[in-house]
Amino acid sequence: MENLLFILTYIAVTASAxxxxxxxxxxxxxxxxxxxxxxxxxxxGGTMRDLLLGRTPIFWIVDPWFSIITFVxxxxxxxxxxxxxxxxxxxxxxxxLGLFSILGATYSLQLHLSPIVAVLMGVVTGIFGGVxxxxxxxxxxxxxxxxxxxxxxxxxxxxxxxxILTWFNANTIIASTVGAGVIFVLRLLxxxxxxxxxxx
Amino acid sequence: MENLLFILTYIAVTASAxxxxxxxxxxxxxxxxxxxxxxxxxxxGGTMRDLLLGRTPIFWIVDPWFSIITFVxxxxxxxxxxxxxxxxxxxxxxxxLGLFSILGATYSLQLHLSPIVAVLMGVVTGIFGGVxxxxxxxxxxxxxxxxxxxxxxxxxxxxxxxxILTWFNANTIIASTVGAGVIFVLRLLxxxxxxxxxxx
Amino acid sequence: MENLLFILTYIAVTASAxxxxxxxxxxxxxxxxxxxxxxxxxxxGGTMRDLLLGRTPIFWIVDPWFSIITFVxxxxxxxxxxxxxxxxxxxxxxxxLGLFSILGATYSLQLHLSPIVAVLMGVVTGIFGGVxxxxxxxxxxxxxxxxxxxxxxxxxxxxxxxxILTWFNANTIIASTVGAGVIFVLRLLxxxxxxxxxxx
Numbered sequence: 001m002e003n004l005l006f007i008l009t010y011i012a013v014t015a016s017a018x019x020x021x022x023x024x025x026x027x028x029x030x031x032x033x034x035x036x037x038x039x040x041x042x043x044x045g046g047t048m049r050d051l052l053l054g055r056t057p058i059f060w061i062v063d064p065w066f067s068i069i070t071f072v073x074x075x076x077x078x079x080x081x082x083x084x085x086x087x088x089x090x091x092x093x094x095x096x097l098g099l100f101s102i103l104g105a106t107y108s109l110q111l112h113l114s115p116i117v118a119v120l121m122g123v124v125t126g127i128f129g130g131v132x133x134x135x136x137x138x139x140x141x142x143x144x145x146x147x148x149x150x151x152x153x154x155x156x157x158x159x160x161x162x163x164i165l166t167w168f169n170a171n172t173i174i175a176s177t178v179g180a181g182v183i184f185v186l187r188l189l190x191x192x193x194x195x196x197x198x199x200x
Numbered sequence: 201m202e203n204l205l206f207i208l209t210y211i212a213v214t215a216s217a218x219x220x221x222x223x224x225x226x227x228x229x230x231x232x233x234x235x236x237x238x239x240x241x242x243x244x245g246g247t248m249r250d251l252l253l254g255r256t257p258i259f260w261i262v263d264p265w266f267s268i269i270t271f272v273x274x275x276x277x278x279x280x281x282x283x284x285x286x287x288x289x290x291x292x293x294x295x296x297l298g299l300f301s302i303l304g305a306t307y308s309l310q311l312h313l314s315p316i317v318a319v320l321m322g323v324v325t326g327i328f329g330g331v332x333x334x335x336x337x338x339x340x341x342x343x344x345x346x347x348x349x350x351x352x353x354x355x356x357x358x359x360x361x362x363x364i365l366t367w368f369n370a371n372t373i374i375a376s377t378v379g380a381g382v383i384f385v386l387r388l389l390x391x392x393x394x395x396x397x398x399x400x
Numbered sequence: 401m402e403n404l405l406f407i408l409t410y411i412a413v414t415a416s417a418x419x420x421x422x423x424x425x426x427x428x429x430x431x432x433x434x435x436x437x438x439x440x441x442x443x444x445g446g447t448m449r450d451l452l453l454g455r456t457p458i459f460w461i462v463d464p465w466f467s468i469i470t471f472v473x474x475x476x477x478x479x480x481x482x483x484x485x486x487x488x489x490x491x492x493x494x495x496x497l498g499l500f501s502i503l504g505a506t507y508s509l510q511l512h513l514s515p516i517v518a519v520l521m522g523v524v525t526g527i528f529g530g531v532x533x534x535x536x537x538x539x540x541x542x543x544x545x546x547x548x549x550x551x552x553x554x555x556x557x558x559x560x561x562x563x564i565l566t567w568f569n570a571n572t573i574i575a576s577t578v579g580a581g582v583i584f585v586l587r588l589l590x591x592x593x594x595x596x597x598x599x600x
Contacts, residue, residue: 024544025600027540027544028545028546028547029540029544029545029546030544030545030546030548030596030597030599031597031598032527032543032544032551032552032553032597033540033541033543033544033545033546036531036541036544037544047452051251051256051451052247052256052257052258052261053256053257053258053261054254054256054257054258054454056451056452056453056454057452057453057454057511057513058452058453058454061452061453061508061513061517061521062513064513064514064516064517067516067517067520068516071516078600079598079600108261111257113257113261113262113264114264116264116267116268116271117261117264117267120267121261127232131236131336135335135336135338135535136531136535136540136541136544137540138338138535138538138539138540139338140227140229140233140336140337140338141233141236141336143232143233144224144227144229144230144232144233144236144237144336145228145229145230145233146228146229146230146233147228148230151232152232153232196230197230197231197232198231198279199230200225200278200279251451251456252447252456252457252458252461253456253457253461254454254456254457254458308461311457313457313461313462313464314464316464316467316468316471317461317464317467320467321461327432331436331536335535335536335538338538339538340427340429340433340536340537340538341433341436341536343432343433344424344427344429344430344432344433344436344437344536345428345429345430345433346428346429346430346433347428348430351432352432353432396430397430397431397432398431398479399430400425400478400479
């Protein structure tokens with residue numbers, strides 16, 4: 001289980017770094033910009049969560065492998081990767097959304113915070129990488145736009161399910177797997193069927 | 201007094217959430233964007249202050265009621281509120297500016313920081329919600345623009361008055377009330393008489 | 401040595417405040433905007449570093465002189481400074497880049513973080529003031545653009561040299577001076593010869 005979590009985390013980080021690097025290329029940035037955007041995309045949510053919860057030094061500062069992987073993947077993606085369809089990145093990105101949301105909620109529960117705040121931290125961990133990436137590219141965050149398929153909503157629903165399962169003393173591994181799984185599947189369905197939130 | 205402070209805080213948070221939600225609607229965001237903008241608008245200044253001072257976990261993480269109120273107010277404002285004149289929000293917003301500025305300065309004095317830093321923290325707490333909201337809406341913060349009526353300046357003057365009164369051992373409640381009152385009145389006068397800062 | 405470091409730091413902060421104030425004027429901001437941009441430009445990198453490492457309260461909150469100097473310099477630059485050529489600011493800015501990069505790496509080594517993270521913190525400390533300044537002025541950070549002369553790269557190379565010298569037990573003062581010196585010289589050469597990073 002530990003190993004699976006480990007592998008999934010690195011898949012998600014790698015996907016974030018790739019899409020960050022490709023995004024940077026679209027904005028005529030150099031490798032400095034690409035590396036920063038890749039970092040922000042991959043670690044922005046978790047960094048926000050750790051800052052708000054007071055968990056410092058931040059996780060990617062303690063474990064240098066996150067930085068090394070991100071550097072290498074960004075270098076390769078920025079200079080060598082071509083013709084990669086956006087669709088290919090949706091699956092690892094959805095894995096990341098599921099994992100990071102549940103991780104954010106788990107850390108909050110460990111600090112004995114209330115369920116609503118734990119859900120909030122789950123969503124923040126899941127979406128804020130993309131929010132900060134878009135701000136650095138000087139545009140309104142994609143996840144806020146009414147035309148975007150459900151993203152934060154998937155994280156919101158799956159994290160609530162995780163919290164409720166935990167409430168009923170479900171096994172942690174089961175609760176986490178179900179929560180992350182729901183987020184993953186919901187996200188893919190949202191993209192497939194172009195599901196968006198109701199407009200005002 | 202405690203109760204009054206409590207009520208005033210929630211009035212200010214509610215006003216911030218309403219104006220955040222309406223702002224989000226103007227930018228064609230969905231409810232995810234609206235909730236985030238409302239949160240940032242209401243808690244951005246206090247969050248900045250707590251991060252800089254090292255007061256973690258952040259205040260709105262410890263007390264879940266802030267999140268609950270903001271959620272509910274945003275949902276209602278985003279989907280149901282129409283034809284609300286901007287002018288109506290100026291009064292509760294000015295209450296918030298006064299309260300949050302004095303609160304920021306008070307926390308800094310508790311940490312025995314110098315008066316100039318306490319004033320700075322007061323102003324940051326008062327204005328940074330709006331600054332971060334505007335950045336998320338992809339525009340130069342309104343409070344920085346030379347055409348905007350005095351805003352940070354009101355906070356700056358009132359917070360200095362509060363600090364000076366504290367210096368002369370004035371009763372805390374009196375010093376706070378005078379400081380916040382000056383900010384509130386100055387802000388309303390600035391809007392009424394279109395007072396701006398001198399251009400270079 | 402202590403005195404020299406002290407003087408160099410204030411030269412760098414002053415230069416950052418001046419260029420921040422002038423930048424604000426270009427965007428039709430008032431003195432509130434100018435002060436904020438000057439602060440962000442001067443202290444944004446160090447603030448980011450301290451937040452990520454958990455060193456709170458932040459350095460410029462503990463020592464009020466940073467705020468006082470920045471206030472005074474900004475007021476003067478915003479209202480009185482005219483016809484100052486951009487080129488004049490390149491030298492003190494390069495001093496700041498060198499100093500702040502090495503300082504960021506030093507703090508990281510003190511926390512026994514890995515070399516790669518120390519380099520990262522060095523670069524973040526060196527460049528993030530400018531990144532946050534540009535974001536507040538609503539544009540893609542200059543240091544990310546492929547047309548910008550080497551900036552983060554100078555910090556990256558010089559910080560690695562500093563780290564490697566430290567590794568071989570070089571005297572701290574010598575390692576710091578060499579590292580900061582390399583960054584300073586590289587940056588001036590990059591501007592002089594319009595050196596940029598290779599495009600993808």
